[in-house]
Amino acid sequence: MAEEANPFESLQEQVDDAAAYLDVSEDVIDRLKHPQRVLETNLSVELDDGSLGRFRAFRSQFNGDRGPYKGGIRYHPNVSRDEVKALSGWMVYKSAIVGIPYGGGKGGIVIDPREYSEAELERITRAFATELRPLIGEDRDIPAPDVNTGQREMNWLKDTYETLENTTAPGVVTGKAIESGGSAGRVEATGRSTMLTAREAFSYLGRDVSEATVAVQGYGNAGWIAANLLEEQGATITAVSDSSGAIHSESGLDTQAVRNHKDETGSVAGYEGAAEEFSGEELLTLDVDLLVPAALENAIDEELAREVEADVIVEAANGPLTPDADDVLTEREVDVFPDILANAGGVTVSYFEWVQNRQRFYWDEQRVNDELEEVIVTAFEDLTDAYEEHDVPNFRTAAYVVAIDRVVRAFEEGGTFP
Ligand SMILES: NC(=O)C1=CN([C@@H]2O[C@H](COP(=O)(O)OP(=O)(O)OC[C@H]3O[C@@H](n4cnc5c(N)ncnc54)[C@H](OP(=O)(O)O)[C@@H]3O)[C@@H](O)[C@H]2O)C=CC1
Numbered sequence: 001m002a003e004e005a006n007p008f009e010s011l012q013e014q015v016d017d018a019a020a021y022l023d024v025s026e027d028v029i030d031r032l033k034h035p036q037r038v039l040e041t042n043l044s045v046e047l048d049d050g051s052l053g054r055f056r057a058f059r060s061q062f063n064g065d066r067g068p069y070k071g072g073i074r075y076h077p078n079v080s081r082d083e084v085k086a087l088s089g090w091m092v093y094k095s096a097i098v099g100i101p102y103g104g105g106k107g108g109i110v111i112d113p114r115e116y117s118e119a120e121l122e123r124i125t126r127a128f129a130t131e132l133r134p135l136i137g138e139d140r141d142i143p144a145p146d147v148n149t150g151q152r153e154m155n156w157l158k159d160t161y162e163t164l165e166n167t168t169a170p171g172v173v174t175g176k177a178i179e180s181g182g183s184a185g186r187v188e189a190t191g192r193s194t195m196l197t198a199r200e201a202f203s204y205l206g207r208d209v210s211e212a213t214v215a216v217q218g219y220g221n222a223g224w225i226a227a228n229l230l231e232e233q234g235a236t237i238t239a240v241s242d243s244s245g246a247i248h249s250e251s252g253l254d255t256q257a258v259r260n261h262k263d264e265t266g267s268v269a270g271y272e273g274a275a276e277e278f279s280g281e282e283l284l285t286l287d288v289d290l291l292v293p294a295a296l297e298n299a300i301d302e303e304l305a306r307e308v309e310a311d312v313i314v315e316a317a318n319g320p321l322t323p324d325a326d327d328v329l330t331e332r333e334v335d336v337f338p339d340i341l342a343n344a345g346g347v348t349v350s351y352f353e354w355v356q357n358r359q360r361f362y363w364d365e366q367r368v369n370d371e372l373e374e375v376i377v378t379a380f381e382d383l384t385d386a387y388e389e390h391d392v393p394n395f396r397t398a399a400y401v402v403a404i405d406r407v408v409r410a411f412e413e414g415g416t417f418p
């Protein structure tokens, strides 16, 4: 089996690919390929049985030229220093392409949260918040949810920070519950931008997403909402998967009923409305119009890319394609619309949440969704304009051309120190 791609090297390759189309010096590009700083820490937390749990945790602050570091916190056994570095770099270019005033950061704890009680997870999260406290702040670095974290963890982070700082600072994290200062529409935002990107992509390609058949890998926050909103657009969701495997129905799955089944049983497997079940990997090579990877990095490598049958890929996950897979799909003329645009709804509505927190003035869901749509449609146009203007091989490189140019301009116009 081929060696797993290192996501940090993937990010660096993506930056280099786009830099070839920009008139920017090598040292400035090099600066855009390395994080500013990475916190690595070991959390010591008492477990329910009285033993001492030890957990490695990271926070990478990649680049702050366009604003405070911003990005989620992931709980997963595969979290690593290089994964967090890559994810924080992707945040830089994501914020830039949608034009929101943030840099990029990302954090994570090496943990399988399913093995711990809620009380243990709270102590672990509060221990991490204590380590993060000197680095984060409403104008410094603003965490948010990612894989296996959500409103609950964000509330604990905020509460710990505010207690230690003896202040109120709701904008120190986003993705909070509404009662703790969260924004309407944040839970749905990542899936919503995926749907909007797919809608714009199909229209750009002279097609209609309402007529598309769709397969979605991953049925968590990003995947299930994307599936649900695409179904609402009229698309037929023929297959979805989670870590237990994939379910399939040629006539279309009822996404809400699948969600209810997963809430009750823990997985999509066993959903009675499915005609058949197969491995999660098989879902990625189904003959569908649209494939939405919404799980983890490196879902599609070079070998699998040769077997992809979808016409269009819209990336809800961060980094689901290895650079080699990207090359194969470009050669095979499969249109890939990149993560830094397609899942940018999460950070965009996080930005709206932060604005609302700073103003202590809250918007209704319609306003959030309308503003999000405008941001994504504008960014999509910026991306396709760059695709047409530069002789780039694919939409990912076009997105990076736009994003890198914006970060470089902020750096150069902001001046260098000393
Ligand atoms: N949450 C957010 O706001 C944002 C998330 N993202 C990105 O979206 C992706 C998903 O995150 P999110 O939805 O938040 O995370 P969740 O933890 O909510 O969901 C992750 C989903 O992926 C599934 N999964 C894991 N491994 C596999 C696999 N091998 N095959 C199929 N499915 C698998 C999980 O299965 P199971 O349920 O069985 O565990 C789960 O359904 C990540 O790349 C994340 O960085 C991007 C922007 C914002």
Ligand SMILES: O=C(O)CCC(=O)C(=O)O
Pocket (backbone or CB within 6 Å): 070, 071, 072, 073, 094, 142, 143, 144, 145, 146, 174, 175, 318, 343, 344, 346, 347, 348, 350
């Ligand atoms: O909402 C945010 O700030 C960031 C979400 C995130 O981690 C991501 O976009 O990958």
